[in-house]
Amino acid sequence: MNDIIFRFASRLDHSKRYNKVKADIDDLLNNPDNRYKKYIDSMVIFLIISSVAILIYEVENPVPHWMDTYDIYFVSFIFLVEYLLRLWVLNDIRIGIIQEHRDALYLNRDYRPWIPLKRSLFEKLNYMLTPVAIIDLLAIFPAYRPLRVLRLFVLFRVLKLLRYSKNIKQFMEVLANKRFELLTLLLLLVFVVMTAGIALYVLEEQINPNIDSLFDALYWSLVTISTVGYGDISPVTNEGKVISMLIIISGIAMISFSTSVIVSAFSEKLSELKENRIVEQINKSDKFLIICGYGQLTKMFLRQEEGIEHNYIILDKDQDRVDTAISDGYDAIKADASRHDTLSKFSVDYSKITMLCLTNSDIENIYITLNAKIVDSKIEVIARANDSALYKKFVRAGADHILMPNSVANTMLLAAISQPVMHKAVLAILTGKNIAKIDEMTLYDDNILIGKMVKDVDFKSMKLLFIGIQRGRDNPFMLNPPKDEVFQGGDIIIMMGKKISHAHFRDIYQEHRV
């Protein structure tokens, strides 16, 4: 028996397909960054809403048979599958069993697979007892039609929305933060309601025709303290009225207290909630920029006329600068980009992220660069180095591109003195003035330029200056190649000219494919 269990476990462990399916399902159910999760979520939300709609509809109308079947079997079935899958992906029983087998071999003792089995099952049971799991379970039970109260089980499906709606989840989290205050308040409320209810019961049970039991008195007490005051039960004796007045006053105090607790909880968390929202929003895009630091360089970058095609988010440690960025109309959050958990909030697995480390401290920039590369080496980093002596350190830290504003400015200044004409030309090119934009075009395999010679292309009439070809990454750049050079697939052509010329060129040679 033990042997069978072990062999089964190790077969599962070796099955790539099993592991992949399990990992995929886990990702789908539990990773909020998963691409397809939103479809699953929308489907579940639709099921819940339709189920509740049927519940409401059937109060006054007879429901068609198919609707009943849909509600009882289909929805419940989906929920059952979901419940079981969640339970399945919670942990890996097989790993424990295999480990136990190894341990047993190693220590030369009896193989006891039930120990890890029990442990894993216990974990699953623990999960089953958490509130979310209980709600999931209750939501499976189809509404048992003949019993009206049981029909309300459908409402557990509404509670399931908690899992799918981030807002509600966050709301609950905020309230959970004030657990202590709210609990104190609840205890106080219970105490006052009980005291007042019992007092009224003792005083008026004999006299007041509306009070038949202690339950009635407690009900009156709660209705009064909450300032709802239906008026179906009211005190008739002076003593009763005094109690009313007292609990009304304490009720006002309690309501204002609880309101203020909740409000303050929210205002404490508000910026965090907003930031989470921004992060979630940006995580949905395929590629985006994380800009660290909102200083002069960042401002200049954002204000350039080229405009940014990418989505972006600005991180800064300084609240003042974050506020400036927000008031300038950019998406910014206060976060320390040199911390691992700040960057791991972003969906590195699904999006192509480019980090711009533009703070004015080199040490900070190197640190952020390192951090980004540790979080995921796929993250592209463009870092700013004020001190050009640190260039090598930035390379070592893994920066893909290094900006050196100081040394560039110094070089430009020298050029302005010694070669003023060239300086003007280069400055226009470097600052992206429209008249002299340098642009590139990659020739993909179906481009009509492939096989043509340089002289076949009339760059001149398009007002473009053909600068050269980059063929392959490591080959030297071919500046001004001979007229009979033939374009090849994968070539990158570099040209200079006005924006409109580049666009025209693209129109002719990129769009029209053979």
Next chain:
Amino acid sequence: MTKRAFLFGYGRHGRAIAEGLKLEEFQIVILESEDTNLKAAQDDGYLDTMLVDVTKDSQLEALSIEDDDKVICVMDDEHLNVFLTLSLRSLYEHSFLLSISDSIHTTQKLKKAGANRVISLYEVSANRIHNILKRPTATQLLDGFVTNHSDISFKEMTIPTGSMLDGQMADDINFGEYRVLLVGMIDEELSHGFLFITAGVEHKIDAGDTIVCIGDDEDLEEFEKSVVNKPKLEESI
């Protein structure tokens, strides 16, 4: 004729600029308002250094800067720098004033104060980020051209009288033969502004014009020699 440069400020930028000027064989005068920076300049081997209070016109006047001199204002204190530019402009109307600015607002102020050329510290870098994101290969090449990391660079040359290019239409010259590319020029006949070759105007190159070419360093040198030295060669066209 010795070229002279007055360098105000030996701080963040001053040091690197002074080094560059030395390579270009300028006669450098370093002026500072801070003792420590001045000391640093002296330690680095600059002989012509002076402590000045740049807020005092009398001290600036005493420098007797001439019209051909280049004046570079790169004091670390931004406010002082703008003030200095303004003072120098009012004292020396025709000298060539350059400055580095680190924000959009300072750039405007320096220009208003009368600087001939203001290098914006971040504009080039900011544009480079855009370029890296949009056209990585071209950017990498361009970086190489500008920073002397690659063999390819830009060069300007003035056409002397009797050069082989004198009197030619820019379109008729086969620059490919010299393995260089003509990027643009200053045509003294048309205007004093720089014209990119892509502007679509027919250029006639005359003596006195300045052309900017791009090419391999060796080829550029070779080309410059033939432009400057050789008389007009009919067969080369």
